[in-house]
Each structure stands twice: as C-alpha cells, then as structure tokens.
Amino acid sequence: MKDVHVGPAENGWAVEVGGKADRTIHATQEAAIAAGNERAKRDKVELLIHGRDGKIRERNSFGHDPRNIKG
Template sequence: MPGKNIHFVPTNNGWAVEAERGDGVQHQFAMQEDAIAAGTERAKREKVELLIHGRDGQIRERNSFGNDPRDIKG
C-alpha cells in the first residue's frame, strides 16, 4: 500500500507539513523554507508526492519522490 502524500500548507501562524488523509497531526514551522525542507525530506523518505500549497490554498508545485502518478518514461 503506497504511503500518504505530504502537503505543505499555510496556517495562521506560519506553515505546516501534514500527511494526506492523516490523523490531523501537523508539524508547524514559522519559516516557509524550513517547512518545505522538512516536507521534502519526509516525502523522499516515504517515497510519496509533496504538494506545496500557496497562501490561497491552491497547489502551486508538486514534486514526486518515487510515487509519480504520471505515466511518462525517461
């Protein structure tokens, strides 16, 4: 069973990294760069996709680390 994708999302006090359909546990960060770095490391370790959301909640970037949903060779 594949792991749950990781989401980088804005919060009232900064930024959070959380698992998709998770148990509500978030890792909070004041700095955006720290949250992205932590989310990237977790996504690499779990071989899932990292979805980076902007302040408006929209996904602005996606990075796949072993669970690429696209069927593109090369």
C-alpha cells in the same frame, strides 16, 4: 502512504500527512518545504506545496509518480 502537503497555517507554515493528526508547524515556508521534502523522500510519496491562497503551486514526486510519463 499518504502524500505530504505544505501550506499556510494559523501561526506559520504546516507540513501535513493525512490531515491535522500528523502535522508539524514551521516558522517559515522555506523551513516547511525543507521538512516536507525530507518526509516525502523518506516515505517515497508526492510533495504538494500550496500557496497562501491554498492552491497547489508546485508538486514533486519522490518514488510513486501517479503519472505514466518517462523522462
């Protein structure tokens, strides 16, 4: 499974999984994050939230956590 990315798009905010082929557009960042959370939880992958500058500002893991940290 591929990670879920939320980031700015031409006409709103996008939720992408593996590129533009699997992409949905949302009017607000809040709506995109909610949709991304649902998808990441369902797929048990990481959610990466990008700011307007494209840099990752937050990440959440829902199943497969690549870090080996307990707690």
